[in-house]
Amino acid sequence: MDHLDGNALAGPLADYFAFDVTEARARCNGCGEVAEFARALVFASPAGTVVRCSSCDHVLATLVEAGERAWLGLSGVSALEVRRA
Amino acid sequence: MIGRPSVPRSGWHAAVVVSSTAETRTAARLELEIEGWPGNAAGQHLDVRLTAPDGYTATRSYSIASSGPATGDATRVVLAVDRVPGGEVSPYLVDVARAGDRLEVHGPLGAFFVWQPAADAAEAAGVADAAGSADAAADPDAAEAATAADAAGAPAARPVQLIAGGSGVVPLAAMAQAHGDAGDATPFRMLYSVRSPADLFFAAELQRLVAAPAPFRLDLVYTRATPEGWPVGPGRLTRDALEAAVFAASETPRVFVCGSTGFVERVASWLIELGHDARDIRTERFGGT
Numbered sequence: 441m442d443h444l445d446g447n448a449l450a451g452p453l454a455d456y457f458a459f460d461v462t463e464a465r466a467r468c469n470g471c472g473e474v475a476e477f478a479r480a481l482v483f484a485s486p487a488g489t490v491v492r493c494s495s496c497d498h499v500l501a502t503l504v505e506a507g508e509r510a511w512l513g514l515s516g517v518s519a520l521e522v523r524r525a
Numbered sequence: 526m527i528g529r530p531s532v533p534r535s536g537w538h539a540a541v542v543v544s545s546t547a548e549t550r551t552a553a554r555l556e557l558e559i560e561g562w563p564g565n566a567a568g569q570h571l572d573v574r575l576t577a578p579d580g581y582t583a584t585r586s587y588s589i590a591s592s593g594p595a596t597g598d599a600t601r602v603v604l605a606v607d608r609v610p611g612g613e614v615s616p617y618l619v620d621v622a623r624a625g626d627r628l629e630v631h632g633p634l635g636a637f638f639v640w641q642p643a644a645d646a647a648e649a650a651g652v653a654d655a656a657g658s659a660d661a662a663a664d665p666d667a668a669e670a671a672t673a674a675d676a677a678g679a680p681a682a683r684p685v686q687l688i689a690g691g692s693g694v695v696p697l698a699a700m701a702q703a704h705g706d707a708g709d710a711t712p713f714r715m716l717y718s719v720r721s722p723a724d725l726f727f728a729a730e731l732q733r734l735v736a737a738p739a740p741f742r743l744d745l746v747y748t749r750a751t752p753e754g755w756p757v758g759p760g761r762l763t764r765d766a767l768e769a770a771v772f773a774a775s776e777t778p779r780v781f782v783c784g785s786t787g788f789v790e791r792v793a794s795w796l797i798e799l800g801h802d803a804r805d806i807r808t809e810r811f812g813g814t
């Protein structure tokens with residue numbers, strides 16, 4: 441399965457956030473790299489989506505959507521820098 | 526002045542297909558009229574959601590080939606969709622969807638893989654990226670940023686290199702079109718890897734941009750078949766061919782790469798080897814279906 445990148449999550453995450461997550465910069469708590477979410481690697485499957493740091497492969501985030509609920513994990517992100525609207 | 530987002534806010538919208546025409550043997554160009562569409566910046570995408578009678582839904586992302594409202598009616602959007610055999614959404618969009626059909630779309634999406642003339646002026650001046658809305662031409666923030674750029678005696682905006690693999694050309698064509706429409710002085714080049722002349726997207730539009738006043742150079746690489754009399758035989762893009770075509774790292778271009786995952790990662794690693802700064806390279810990968 442080919443991976444995609446964080447750009448592909450702009451739509452799904454726009455349902456939950458008031459700002460565009462893909463241009464937000466996230467700090468990986470695996471290696472400390474700070475990069476736009478769009479640069480992360482995205483592994484999508486019918487069961488859910490795993491987002492990995494493009495520098496160290498650490499899991500940054502997970503997204504599972506089922507029925508009327510979604511579960512968003514941000515276990516690998518220690519900080520986010522976002523544009524103030 | 527309250528800061529503003531760099532791109533219009535996204536939302537779900539009802540869209541109607543205005544026209545569908547063949548773009549290549551496997552792709553269609555769809556023009557959509559989208560109710561309440563706030564306009565979009567060049568390079569953004571939207572998600573199309575199809576719902577079956579039993580409630581099953583399939584959602585896929587498509588890059589937008591147009592940008593507005595600078596180019597006219599803000600609620601009109603152009604897509605160019607390549608048919609992915611066995612896909613759930615693209616065969617419908619290419620082969621079935623016709624004028625009058627309704628779609629659900631979510632967008633405009635993504636502020637990362639975007640190029641805007643006014644945002645570049647702000648960047649050249651070292652001004653915080655506060656300008657750059659889709660209506661930049663009429664935006665006092667953008668005008669201020671441009672003035673600041675002049676006052677600071679900023680050098681001309683850094684050149685922009687676009688690198689496309691196959692249908693990955695769609696968001697890059699939107700950027701080139703926005704550059705041409707704005708008469709922007711930023712030097713632009715596009716390197717476009719495509720199977721054959723018959724598989725070219727936006728062939729006429731790109732040729733018009735080459736001839737237009739805004740500086741734009743187009744380099745084509747044919748991987749399966751070339752036009753008659755082409756100086757080199759068909760073949761995959763190589764590192765040497767890439768190096769020969771793109772702005773050198775010493776010119777510190779901003780680089781946008783869009784294509785399949787394999788294409789994007791091959792090109793990005795070559796660019797790094799050639800001395801380009803990873804932060805100057807923006808990539809967008811697309812998958813199937």
